[in-house]
Amino acid sequence: MSRIVISEFMDERAVERLRAARHDVLYDPKLVDDAPRLKAEGSNADVLIVRNRTQVRGELLAALRQCRVVGRLGVGLDNIDVPACEGRGMKVIPATGANALSVAEYVIAGAMLLLRGAYQSTAAVAAGQWPRNALSNGREIAGKTLGLIGFGSIGQLTAKLAQGLGMQVIAFDAMMDADHPAFAAHAVRAAGLDEVIASADVISLHVPLVDSTRNLFDVRRIAAMKKGAVLINTARGGIVDEAALAAALKSGALGGAAIDVFGSEPLPASDHFKGCPNLLLTPHIAGVSAESNERVSFLIADKVLEALR
Ligand SMILES: NC(=O)c1ccc[n+]([C@@H]2O[C@H](COP(=O)([O-])OP(=O)(O)OC[C@H]3O[C@@H](n4cnc5c(N)ncnc54)[C@H](O)[C@@H]3O)[C@@H](O)[C@H]2O)c1
Numbered sequence: 295m296s297r298i299v300i301s302e303f304m305d306e307r308a309v310e311r312l313r314a315a316r317h318d319v320l321y322d323p324k325l326v327d328d329a330p331r332l333k334a335e336g337s338n339a340d341v342l343i344v345r346n347r348t349q350v351r352g353e354l355l356a357a358l359r360q361c362r363v364v365g366r367l368g369v370g371l372d373n374i375d376v377p378a379c380e381g382r383g384m385k386v387i388p389a390t391g392a393n394a395l396s397v398a399e400y401v402i403a404g405a406m407l408l409l410r411g412a413y414q415s416t417a418a419v420a421a422g423q424w425p426r427n428a429l430s431n432g433r434e435i436a437g438k439t440l441g442l443i444g445f446g447s448i449g450q451l452t453a454k455l456a457q458g459l460g461m462q463v464i465a466f467d468a469m470m471d472a473d474h475p476a477f478a479a480h481a482v483r484a485a486g487l488d489e490v491i492a493s494a495d496v497i498s499l500h501v502p503l504v505d506s507t508r509n510l511f512d513v514r515r516i517a518a519m520k521k522g523a524v525l526i527n528t529a530r531g532g533i534v535d536e537a538a539l540a541a542a543l544k545s546g547a548l549g550g551a552a553i554d555v556f557g558s559e560p561l562p563a564s565d566h567f568k569g570c571p572n573l574l575l576t577p578h579i580a581g582v583s584a585e586s587n588e589r590v591s592f593l594i595a596d597k598v599l600e601a602l603r
Contacts, residue, residue, distance in 0.1 A: 302345035305591035351375035393581035408550030436460030441494025444501035503530035
């Protein structure tokens with residue numbers, strides 16, 4: 295019997311699957327907010343299961359004295375010091391692919407809403423105004439160019455959905471040469487970063503947060519985007535300069551943005567996003583849906599059980 299500590303939200307039925315395999319399971323989604331208790335509970339855990347808020351590094355990592363497996367209910371590993379975990383013989387298991395469809399659908403929905411720009415009229419219409427002229431210049435998604443930065447599992451799925459709606463798709467991936475089979479398999483043209491930035495009507499980011507992607511969309515690259523283009527960031531905060539983005543929306547240089555991830559989460563109340571036109575802000579939920587929660591939780595439960603066998 296192994297001790298499994300789960301410090302953030304996990305589908306209850308997947309938790310039951312772990313218990314049914316006769317493991318000693320502590321499931322407390324509030325544990326992430328109580329650092330001393332997390333360290334104490336972690337000290338005799340064989341497995342720690344986290345989402346994206348538990349920072350598996352520093353003091354917590356030092357406290358995980360007998361831990362062999364870290365399960366991540368998601369894919370980004372920037373909250374886990376993977377080399378340090380592996381150096382201590384711990385296996386880090388992400389839920390690769392399990393929430394990709396939720397993110398891809400979020401991107402497509404965001405692109406359609408922002409290109410069309412007609413879905414924020416509820417209050418005006420209900421109040422008896424009729425802003426028909428003001429909302430008559432929205433754009434269709436078909437025929438537009440989607441530029442993907444990062445062509446891994448989410449980028450590829452997003453390309454497929456976009457093509458189904460008649461978009462052209464180009465993609466830049468720093469780790470893939472233009473002759474990488476994934477591009478041909480998805481009928482996506484590989485392009486350089488500058489070309490994607492300058493020519494796409496919608497840019498969607500699907501890269502990890504690493505040194506080479508930190509502040510990738512800085513003031514200069516945001517300024518290089520096509521006039522009226524839409525920027526969607528579901529990847530990680532820290533990749534887009536939030537203040538520069540807000541300024542570009544206010545000046546009309548950009549036509550819209552959907553931002554799901556922020557440099558600091560929860561996003562502290564601040565003024566720079568106030569009054570930005572055609573902006574969608576969501577609290578890091580692009581990959582979180584009823585279906586993906588289930589897929590992610592069962593995938594991690596099964597992989598943890600396999601690793602313990
Ligand atoms: N908002 C959410 O809820 C949510 C949910 C799931 C994933 N994510 C994030 O989405 C991102 C992509 O996830 P994924 O599953 O597609 O990952 P993935 O590993 O399958 O793909 C990432 C791709 O980025 C490429 N890449 C790495 N560095 C690059 C660079 N400097 N420039 C261009 N490309 C680069 C890699 O070669 C890889 O192909 C991750 O940051 C992940 O944390 C967010």
